[in-house]
Amino acid sequence: MMDGREFVASLVAGGMAGMCVDLTLFPLDTIKTRLQSQQGFYTAGGFRGIYAGVPSAAIGSFPNAALFFVTYECTKSVLGPRVSTNKAPFVHMIAASLGEMVACLIRVPTEVVKQRAQACPSMGTYKVFIDTIRQEGILGLYRGFGSTIKREIPFALIQFPLWEFLKALWSWKQNHAVDSWQSAVCGAFAGAFAAAVTTPLDVAKTRIMLAKTGTTVASGKVLPILTNIWKTQGIPGQM
16 A cells, blocks of 8 residues: 555656646647647648647646556555566556546546647637536536547556556666666657557547537547548548
8 A cells, every 4th residue: 555655756746747748748739639630730720829728738737647646556556465466467457547537537628628729729728618618518628538538548558557567677687677767768668659559549539529519529429430530531530
């Protein structure tokens, strides 16, 4: 079990790491959102207003990442001592999945506002938030919750066991624990691989969040959206 000091360390370290990553890579996230939007990259803003939606990310990234890492580390500390070493990947999968589900309580509202501001930079974050509340109510902030879960859990199931495996392998090769930079390299490789595999699900999530209220896409059904993209745009449309 985690003690109080470990809990606070996971909370603060996870939150700070998540916030730094989200804000540093925000321009790339904006480009990704506009490329995935149904309206097309240039219609969604192109390279203009590359920091549109950043207030939403700034507010949500710390608690989102903190919730994930606290849940992840707590679950590992509870289940880890109860299973054999060869079953450790399953512990990492369960911990990562639970972490993603809890974090989505904050991540989804943040993503809805952020992505809508990114795809319509002239509106601004505050106006997007107010318009969403007026037109769809509080539940509008959670549009795409199911599709986000369907994307985040496979992502976590791939990323975190792979990250832990790469760290263990590197540690075994050099006969001592990995340094922080080595852990970062392992994490970068694992994250890139997981992102590549789950990109189609991410495209579907983005289109659900950006769709106009009342449309078929806004209903949140992932498979019909991916099928339609496949028929109209082929594989490139899902990447």
